[in-house]
Amino acid sequence: MLVTGSEILQDAHKNGYAVGAFNINNMEIIQAIIEAAEETRSPVILQASQGGIKYAGIEYISALAKVAAERSTVPVAVHLDHGTDFVQVVKCIRYGFTSVMVDASKYPLEENIAMTNKVIEIAHAVDVSVEAELGKIGGTEDHIKVDEREATMTNVDEAVRFVEETGVDSLAIAVGTAHGVYKGKPELDFDRIKAIKEKTNIPLVLHGSSGVAYEDLEKAVSLGINKINIDTDVRMAFADAIKDFLKDNIDEIDPRKILKPARANMSQVVAEKMRVFGSAGRA
Numbered sequence: 001m002l003v004t005g006s007e008i009l010q011d012a013h014k015n016g017y018a019v020g021a022f023n024i025n026n027m028e029i030i031q032a033i034i035e036a037a038e039e040t041r042s043p044v045i046l047q048a049s050q051g052g053i054k055y056a057g058i059e060y061i062s063a064l065a066k067v068a069a070e071r072s073t074v075p076v077a078v079h080l081d082h083g084t085d086f087v088q089v090v091k092c093i094r095y096g097f098t099s100v101m102v103d104a105s106k107y108p109l110e111e112n113i114a115m116t117n118k119v120i121e122i123a124h125a126v127d128v129s130v131e132a133e134l135g136k137i138g139g140t141e142d143h144i145k146v147d148e149r150e151a152t153m154t155n156v157d158e159a160v161r162f163v164e165e166t167g168v169d170s171l172a173i174a175v176g177t178a179h180g181v182y183k184g185k186p187e188l189d190f191d192r193i194k195a196i197k198e199k200t201n202i203p204l205v206l207h208g209s210s211g212v213a214y215e216d217l218e219k220a221v222s223l224g225i226n227k228i229n230i231d232t233d234v235r236m237a238f239a240d241a242i243k244d245f246l247k248d249n250i251d252e253i254d255p256r257k258i259l260k261p262a263r264a265n266m267s268q269v270v271a272e273k274m275r276v277f278g279s280a281g282r283a
């Protein structure tokens with residue numbers, strides 16, 4: 001069933017588990033995620049980035065995601081990932097997304113608060129949930145120096161002020177993860193997660209979670225992370241399966257035969273994450 005982001009994340013927040021938010025770009029990825037959610041009886045968030053929407057077209061991606069959610073027997077939210085453009089955010093609300101992320105994290109605190117409030121006013125009027133970002137979650141290619149790392153992370157006092165002045169439904173925090181494929185081992189700042197959770201008491205979101213050790217993710221969840229974003233690991237499952245299949249079947253031309261093993265492989269990877277995050281069995 002199609003539900004709001006808040007409905008899913010409030011339950012996770014109350015009961016101390018996290019829900020996976022997986023990026024979607026086409027039908028097979030959506031089917032793989034839903035299959036995993038039903039198999040593990042897990043609530044799930046299907047999220048489209050601005051790039052994903054550009055690739056598939058907003059009409060296609062929203063229709064596919066909504067059909068998947070409505071036909072599903074588990075709670076599913078359809079979410080915009082990293083909405084940096086106000087027009088894009090509003091369009092997603094119009095196309096039936098039940099949750100949006102407003103990402104104004106590159107601006108100073110006051111502007112971030114103002115942009116987030118502008119989105120909240122519109123989104124909450126039509127029962128759409130809002131995630132915001134505070135701190136700078138970069139890419140693995142950003143090469144941040146160790147002494148500069150602290151400055152990119154979410155400041156605890158600013159998080160308190162941000163939540164008080166916006167009433168945002170969930171908050172993405174920068175605590176040592178990055179987007180993309182990690183070269184070394186990511187070092188999470190667990191004390192920061194704990195402090196932000198204790199002082200804000202709202203659902204917290206971890207971006208860039210592919211490639212983070214499962215024991216670290218479990219610890220992050222126990223300290224207050226309730227939404228875990230996964231994109232890279234699903235991409236890898238997709239590409240690996242297709243490469244494997246074509247290696248042995250180089251003359252195959254049927255897209256169904258080429259994409260079926262990719263769909264199955266993605267589903268397996270997603271189901272594994274759901275068990276680690278603690279969302280399995282919650283639907």
Ligand SMILES: [Zn+2]
Binds near residue numbers: 082137179207208229
């Ligand atoms: Zn992200």
